[in-house]
């Protein structure tokens with residue numbers, strides 16, 4: 001049974017989140033899924049990893065004040081309003097996304113956080129948009145998150161059913177993964193899988209085996225100069241590194257069976 005899936009790719013800065021998110025989009029798309037790629041990093045660069053042209057113009061969701069008003073019945077800036085949305089992927093207004101090779105890309109934009117306790121309508125809108133997005137068979141929503149753990153305290157991370165945490169050989173990215181796991185537990189998000197990235201040799205692999213403390217590792221991605229080269233040339237990783245896509249395809253098989 002090929003079910004729909006909503007996941008967020010998270011992890012320490014530079015670990016390879018955008019690379020892995022783009023490969024997941026491609027792997028799901030090649031499997032016949034309709035893919036909605038969501039760039040939730042304010043410093044957005046998923047478009048380049050997906051091979052969209054440099055001059056692509058997508059209006060970030062948070063800038064769509066009219067849409068926020070229309071879908072929420074609230075003026076942005078008002079506090080404590082009741083938000084109700086349940087769009088289908090196909091209902092999303094066309095100016096929100098651009099499509100390339102069957103992958104739709106949507107940008108979240110930057111949410112300016114209010115003070116403690118303030119319910120930010122834009123942030124809640126983003127969460128509701130993703131959380132209430134009705135998915136049908138063979139649809140995948142893949143969010144590329146900003147680095148670190150801060151977004152877990154925000155609404156957006158609560159909208160998905162699974163976190164993919166990208167780690168690289170080094171204690172610091174593992175520590176970030178452990179913090180992410182702790183925070184995810186708090187919001188009852190229990191499906192967490194690691195992608196062990198930038199594996200250069202057996203020693204790196206053993207490092208992950210020793211340090212991931214019983215967490216679910218869904219796959220290993222080798223360190224490849226071709227992946228860096230793709231970034232340097234502003235191409236998708238799979239254009240130069242078909243092997244990385246093969247590795248991610250195997251992860252996708254596990255994800256859809258879980």
Ligand SMILES: Nc1ncnc2c1ncn2[C@@H]1O[C@H](COP(=O)(O)OP(=O)(O)OP(=O)(O)O)[C@@H](O)[C@H]1O
Nearest residue numbers: 013014015016017018019147222223224227228231
């Ligand atoms: N397996 C790999 N082999 C070689 N280089 C890699 C690999 N994975 C990622 N990189 C390179 O590491 C750099 C950072 O990758 P990427 O942008 O995907 O990380 P990120 O976690 O999204 O970063 P940020 O925290 O800035 O959003 C890029 O230059 C990318 O090409």
Ligand SMILES: [Mg+2]
Nearest residue numbers: 017018019041
């Ligand atoms: Mg990134």
